[in-house]
Every structure is written in structure tokens, then in C-alpha cells.
Amino acid sequence: MLHSNRKWCVSPVDSAEELARKLTETTWCGCTGFQIGCYLWLNDSSSPDGAQEFAVVKVLDSNHCLQLESITFGWCDYERALQLILATLNGQDDRTPWRKPVNPALETAAEHKRCPLCA
Numbered sequence: 739m740l741h742s743n744r745k746w747c748v749s750p751v752d753s754a755e756e757l758a759r760k761l762t763e764t765t766w767c768g769c770t771g772f773q774i775g776c777y778l779w780l781n782d783s784s785s786p787d788g789a790q791e792f793a794v795v796k797v798l799d800s801n802h803c804l805q806l807e808s809i810t811f812g813w814c815d816y817e818r819a820l821q822l823i824l825a826t827l828n829g830q831d832d833r834t835p836w837r838k839p840v841n842p843a844l845e846t847a848a849e850h851k852r853c854p855l856c857a
Contacts, residue, residue, distance in 0.1 A: 741768075741782060742841075743843075744768065744769065744782075744842075744843070744855070745769060745843040745844075745845055745850065745853060746769055746770065746771035746778075746780045746781070746842060746843065746844055746845065747769050747770060747771060747845050747846070747847055747849075747850035748771035748772065748773050748778060748780075748844050748845070748846070749770075749771070749772055749773070749847070750772075750773050750774070751772045751773065751774050752774075753774075754774065754820055754823040754824050754827055755820060757772055757774060757779065757819075757823050758816050758819040758820040758823055759816065760772065761779065761790065761792065761811040761814070761819050761823075762811060762814055762815060762816045762819045763816075765790060765812075766781050766790065767781065767855050767856050768781050768783055768855035769781065769850065769853050769855040769856060771842075771844065774823075774827060775827070776796055776797045776798075777794065777795070777796055777797075777826055777827060778793075778794070778795040778796075778797060778803075778842070778844070779792040779793070779794055779795075779809075779823075780792060780793045780795060780842055782808060783812075789810045789812030789813055790810065790811045790812035791808060791809070791810050791811075791812070792808070792809055792811055793805050793807075793808050793840075793842075794806045794807040794808065794809060794826055794831060795840060795842060796831075796832065802839065803839070803840050803841065803842060804837045804838065804839060804840065805837060805838050805839075805840045806826065806831040806832065806834055806837050807826070807831050807834060809822055
């Protein structure tokens with residue numbers, strides 16, 4: 739993740755299809771994150787007017803996470819985004835050689851309220 743000091747407001751998503759739509763049809767605030775099961779997609783974009791970059795993170799337990807991938811969804815169409823999300827959910831990214839431990843600051847909407855990255 740590029741932003742070790744960022745706090746993300748994480749929302750659950752019901753399906754890979756819903757997440758693919760969200761990540762390809764909307765530009766999100768820099769503090770936005772999504773979760774399906776033990777996987778997180780955290781906005782890691784460097785600016786609000788750049789391509790939407792999301793860190794793909796697996797939560798191992800309450801104290802341990804691994805970043806598995808970084809995907810520029812701003813360059814993906816729906817079909818490609820869905821393919822990448824399904825690969826993650828099927829465990830295909832779990833053993834990438836570039837995975838690394840990370841410690842993202844995650845908040846619920848009630849905890850997050852507003853920050854400088856919120857629109």
C-alpha cells in the first residue's frame with residue numbers, strides 16, 4: 739500500500755459482480771474500502787483525479803493482514819474487473835511472491851465520519 743497513514747472506511751459488498759460494478763462505474767474517495775469475506779479492496783490512489791488504484795488485502799486475523807495485489811481498476815472494464823476479483827476470491831492471489839504484511843487502519847462508517855479525503 740502506498741498510504742500507510744490513511745484510514746479506510748470499509749463497507750461490505752454482497753458479490754463479486756456488485757464490487758466490479760462499483761470499482762468500474764464510480765470514482766471513490768481516497769478513504770473508501772470494500773470487503774467480501776476476508777478480502778479487502780482499499781483505495782490506494784495517489785490523487786482523486788488519477789486512475790483508481792486499489793490495494794487487495796487479505797485479513798488473516800484481527801492483527802494480521804497481507805497485501806496480495808494492487809489493481810488499477812480505473813483502467814479495467816467490468817469484465818476484466820470481475821475476472822480479477824473472482825481470481826482473488828478463489829484464492830489465486832493468496833501466494834503471490836510480492837505479498838507483504840500490512841497494517842491498514844480500518845473503520846466502520848460510524849467510526850470514520852469525515853476526513854480530508856471524503857468528498
